[in-house]
Amino acid sequence: MKHEKGRSFYIHTFGCQMNQADSAIITAILMDGGFRVAGSQEDADIVILNTCAVRENAVERITHQLQFLRGAKRRKKSLLVGVAGCVPQHLKREMLEMFPVIDFLAGPDTYRNLPALIGDAEEGKRPAALEFRIEETYAGIDPFREVGVGAFVPVTRGCNNMCAFCVVPFTRGRERSQPFSAVMDEVRRVVEKGYGEITLLGQNVNSYADPEGGRDFASLLRAVSREAPGCRIRFTTSHPKDISPDLVDAIADSPNICNHVHLPVQSGSSRMLHRMNRGHGIDEYLETVALLRRRIPGVSLTTDLIAGFCGEEDEDHEATLALLREVRYDNAFMFYYSPRFGTAAWKTLADTVPLAVKKQRLQEIIDLQLSISAECLQEAVGSVVDVLAESESRRSTEQLMGRTGTNRAVVFDRGGARPGDRVSVLISKASSATLTGVNQGVLPAFYS
Ligand code: SF4
Numbered sequence: 001m002k003h004e005k006g007r008s009f010y011i012h013t014f015g016c017q018m019n020q021a022d023s024a025i026i027t028a029i030l031m032d033g034g035f036r037v038a039g040s041q042e043d044a045d046i047v048i049l050n051t052c053a054v055r056e057n058a059v060e061r062i063t064h065q066l067q068f069l070r071g072a073k074r075r076k077k078s079l080l081v082g083v084a085g086c087v088p089q090h091l092k093r094e095m096l097e098m099f100p101v102i103d104f105l106a107g108p109d110t111y112r113n114l115p116a117l118i119g120d121a122e123e124g125k126r127p128a129a130l131e132f133r134i135e136e137t138y139a140g141i142d143p144f145r146e147v148g149v150g151a152f153v154p155v156t157r158g159c160n161n162m163c164a165f166c167v168v169p170f171t172r173g174r175e176r177s178q179p180f181s182a183v184m185d186e187v188r189r190v191v192e193k194g195y196g197e198i199t200l201l202g203q204n205v206n207s208y209a210d211p212e213g214g215r216d217f218a219s220l221l222r223a224v225s226r227e228a229p230g231c232r233i234r235f236t237t238s239h240p241k242d243i244s245p246d247l248v249d250a251i252a253d254s255p256n257i258c259n260h261v262h263l264p265v266q267s268g269s270s271r272m273l274h275r276m277n278r279g280h281g282i283d284e285y286l287e288t289v290a291l292l293r294r295r296i297p298g299v300s301l302t303t304d305l306i307a308g309f310c311g312e313e314d315e316d317h318e319a320t321l322a323l324l325r326e327v328r329y330d331n332a333f334m335f336y337y338s339p340r341f342g343t344a345a346w347k348t349l350a351d352t353v354p355l356a357v358k359k360q361r362l363q364e365i366i367d368l369q370l371s372i373s374a375e376c377l378q379e380a381v382g383s384v385v386d387v388l389a390e391s392e393s394r395r396s397t398e399q400l401m402g403r404t405g406t407n408r409a410v411v412f413d414r415g416g417a418r419p420g421d422r423v424s425v426l427i428s429k430a431s432s433a434t435l436t437g438v439n440q441g442v443l444p445a446f447y448s
Pocket of ligand 1: 159160161162163166167168169203204239
């Protein structure tokens with residue numbers, strides 16, 4: 001290889017947990033290729049922006065970084081700048097014309113090429129590796145993770161659902177699953193390294209289908225739960241249409257699988273769900289919610305919502321508000337719709353809702369959800385919860401911050417506990433986003 005071994009790199013990660021997991025894969029690939037991790041962006045010989053294209057302002061957000069890097073490159077001529085992930089996959093080689101500061105591009109399926117791409121970039125070739133590789137799952141790569149309490153384990157990549165508003169099928173390609181044996185190998189490594197929480201990841205994680213033995217997601221989840229009895233198990237993101245009764249049973253029956261399901265609904269109107277190509281109506285969604293609540297008492301539900309999708313009328317918006325009141329989500333990610341280039345909605349549906357109306361509807365959704373979230377937190381006061389301590393709290397070294405299995409943030413007095421411990425906490429107070437409690441003692445490491 002022509003690249004100079006030992007050059008240092010820094011990855012700036014944008015977007016979701018999937019991108020954080022990809023940055024750990026990129027780091028492992030580059031270290032294996034002889035590069036080393038820089039302590040900061042300023043110290044690095046190579047800076048890689050690992051990007052996300054899901055939100056409208058994705059390009060604006062990286063533009064700011066690229067402008068900064070243009071200045072850095074003037075000061076350090078040998079600095080290489082790469083852009084990886086969904087944005088280059090979406091914008092293709094045009095990105096190189098838009099931003100002369102960029103030296104190389106790598107899409108989500110070409111990270112194994114990065115050492116070679118950097119070599120070509122050093123020769124001034126400005127390479128772009130943007131092809132989809134349906135077979136690529138990065139099986140066999142041991143991701144290089146930050147030291148911490150939780151570890152992400154990707155189990156699917158890409159998505160076949162083609163929701164009308166979403167760029168993911170165009171930036172991450174068709175869905176593929178990691179072989180069951182590769183996931184289990186990865187879980188064993190994570191357990192050996194002492195992590196206390198494993199999050200199984202995929203754009204549509206619960207459509208997992210083992211390419212070797214045909215196991216489904218419920219079967220995988222049970223196996224991971226048994227392999228890691230001292231870890232909490234989470235998963236995201238689920239599609240409501242792929243929540244099977246067996247998956248609900250797996251969560252209900254396994255003490256270390258968290259009682260939290262992120263269940264994106266997007267709209268409370270079946271008419272809008274049909275336009276969005278979500279593959280279910282609101283009645284089926286509510287049946288799934290009822291099943292989860294029946295089988296998993298105290299289950300926490302969170303969701304994603306889009307205000308003002310193409311053709312949304314006042315009654316559709318009212319249906320969304322009614323849904324929020326009925327389901328009472330713990331929390332939600334809430335956005336107004338903006339067309340994303342290349343998606344089905346961008347090609348075939350008129351963006352009919354004026355921006356001012358979208359913003360107004362979004363504000364009503366946010367106001368209602370915030371009040372419901374606050375009530376949910378208030379209801380927890382007086383209960384004793386099982387918290388996995390993650391870090392010192394920002395306010396005091398005498399306090400720790402952690403999360404319940406239902407994914408609520410809790411701050412409590414440290415006592416004898418350390419990050420990574422399971423701690424029993426009596427909740428004494430609720431603010432708008434956080435619970436505060438009293439340490440009742442460290443719990444056994446194994447869930448039972
Ligand atoms: S399920 Fe729909 S919203 Fe989620 S990644 Fe796939 S296409 Fe996008």
